[in-house]
Amino acid sequence: MADRAELLLELKQTVSQCIEEAKAKLHTLSKDIWSCPELAYEESRSHDTLVAFFSQEEGWKVDSHFKLHTAFRATWGAGVSEQVNVGFLCEYDALPEIGHACGHNLIAEVGAAAALGLKAVLENTHGKLPVQVYVTVLGTPAEEDGGGKIDMLSEGAFEGLDVVFMAHPSKEDAMYLPCVAEHDVTIKYHGKASHASAYPWEGINALDAAVLCYNNLSVLRQQMKPDWRVHGIIKHGGVKPNIIPAYAELEYYLRTPSRAELHVLKAKAEMCFRSAAVATGCEFARNKYDNMLRNAVLEKLYETNGKALGMDFTTDEDVLKNESGSTDFGNVTFAVPGIHPYFYIGSNALNHTEEYTVAAGDDRAQFFTLRTAKALAMTALDVLLNPELLQRVKQEFTEAKLKEDRTLTGEHTELSDKH
Numbered sequence: 001m002a003d004r005a006e007l008l009l010e011l012k013q014t015v016s017q018c019i020e021e022a023k024a025k026l027h028t029l030s031k032d033i034w035s036c037p038e039l040a041y042e043e044s045r046s047h048d049t050l051v052a053f054f055s056q057e058e059g060w061k062v063d064s065h066f067k068l069h070t071a072f073r074a075t076w077g078a079g080v081s082e083q084v085n086v087g088f089l090c091e092y093d094a095l096p097e098i099g100h101a102c103g104h105n106l107i108a109e110v111g112a113a114a115a116l117g118l119k120a121v122l123e124n125t126h127g128k129l130p131v132q133v134y135v136t137v138l139g140t141p142a143e144e145d146g147g148g149k150i151d152m153l154s155e156g157a158f159e160g161l162d163v164v165f166m167a168h169p170s171k172e173d174a175m176y177l178p179c180v181a182e183h184d185v186t187i188k189y190h191g192k193a194s195h196a197s198a199y200p201w202e203g204i205n206a207l208d209a210a211v212l213c214y215n216n217l218s219v220l221r222q223q224m225k226p227d228w229r230v231h232g233i234i235k236h237g238g239v240k241p242n243i244i245p246a247y248a249e250l251e252y253y254l255r256t257p258s259r260a261e262l263h264v265l266k267a268k269a270e271m272c273f274r275s276a277a278v279a280t281g282c283e284f285a286r287n288k289y290d291n292m293l294r295n296a297v298l299e300k301l302y303e304t305n306g307k308a309l310g311m312d313f314t315t316d317e318d319v320l321k322n323e324s325g326s327t328d329f330g331n332v333t334f335a336v337p338g339i340h341p342y343f344y345i346g347s348n349a350l351n352h353t354e355e356y357t358v359a360a361g362d363d364r365a366q367f368f369t370l371r372t373a374k375a376l377a378m379t380a381l382d383v384l385l386n387p388e389l390l391q392r393v394k395q396e397f398t399e400a401k402l403k404e405d406r407t408l409t410g411e412h413t414e415l416s417d418k419h
């Protein structure tokens with residue numbers, strides 16, 4: 001045991017050192033992505049930048065346009081049986097108009113840095129590890145819109161992974177922040193145009209339907225559970241004041257803490273859509289985001305490594321209890337045990353603001369970004385050196401998934417009876 005502890009400490013120190021030695025090219029990688037923000041499924045330049053990055057690194061097998069046009073996979077390892085396959089995820093999609101206001105350029109850097117650091121260590125363990133290791137980096141586009149990981153899950157991109165890691169920029173360090181289930185919906189109303197002054201009575205006003213829909217949803221909130229969310233915009237409300245709008249369109253996000261409750265909220269919301277007009281079309285998005293299946297074993301390991309590196313994990317109950325939005329990584333956690341911690345980037349700015357875009361591109365974010373990568377790579381080493389620990393990770397995943405699946409069917413029945 002002492003030998004294993006000493007080896008682990010030595011390897012963790014080497015991980016840190018290797019990541020530090022690569023910091024210049026990692027910073028360039030992150031800045032290149034940050035400086036050319038691309039929207040979901042349109043991240044061609046970021047894809048090419050990351051593919052080139054791993055292609056220039058020795059020993060990586062790189063699959064560009066992997067499962068999705070702007071996704072990629074980079075793998076390293078012997079590819080023999082009895083191996084442990086460790087996954088690191090890179091996100092790199094930006095937001096409309098405000099660019100990398102969620103710091104996904106830093107998510108990509110963390111994933112690349114952790115993978116580089118772990119690989120550098122593994123190349124020099126010369127059989128000291130109890131297992132063969134395969135390192136897989138998945139470039140997973142379109143988190144902010146569409147859910148690229150969900151598409152990739154259905155295409156088998158995550159098959160064979162034993163554990164998966166990523167981390168998300170935030171305004172504090174946290175092992176976990178509540179991530180909720182979410183489903184987008186586009187609501188379309190069709191009316192009939194007419195001259196709004198000369199013959200208004202000939203028109204059928206689609207914008208009126210959209211306004212009624214908006215108001216229906218606003219009053220629905222009084223009867224919603226406090227941790228449910230319904231929020232949206234009117235994307236199209238007409239072209240000119242003197243033309244009765246023949247078309248109106250709204251986009252909404254519906255969110256509930258668990259997958260099981262989402263269908264209840266969707267049914268209530270759909271009644272609001274439909275009661276606003278005689279005829280309406282509403283199209284739910286292809287992909288539904290799941291809540292996150294936590295893994296306390298991995299979270300604890302990450303916390304220990306993070307604290308050793310100087311992280312100051314928030315203990316603010318308001319922060320830890322408040323939902324932090326949704327992510328398609330939630331869907332991944334129902335297929336592979338994983339963690340998605342949050343990391344401070346040297347700014348108190350809030351995600352999805354222009355201030356956060358500036359912070360994500362600031363040199364000050366680098367220290368915190370590399371520290372996070374080190375903590376993830378160290379957490380991977382913890383489970384690689386201790387097969388019993390990996391077994392506990394998988395056991396917790398299996399039990400949590402079983403419990404969620406029972407809730408999904410049980411609550412589904414119970415909630416549908418009630419509503």
Ligand SMILES: NCCCC[C@H](NC(=O)CCCN)C(=O)O
Pocket residue numbers: 102143144145146147168179182183184253289324325326327
């Ligand atoms: N289908 C749209 C999903 C929007 C995802 C978006 N994700 C984030 O902001 C990252 C949150 C990480 N906890 C959201 O609005 O939640």
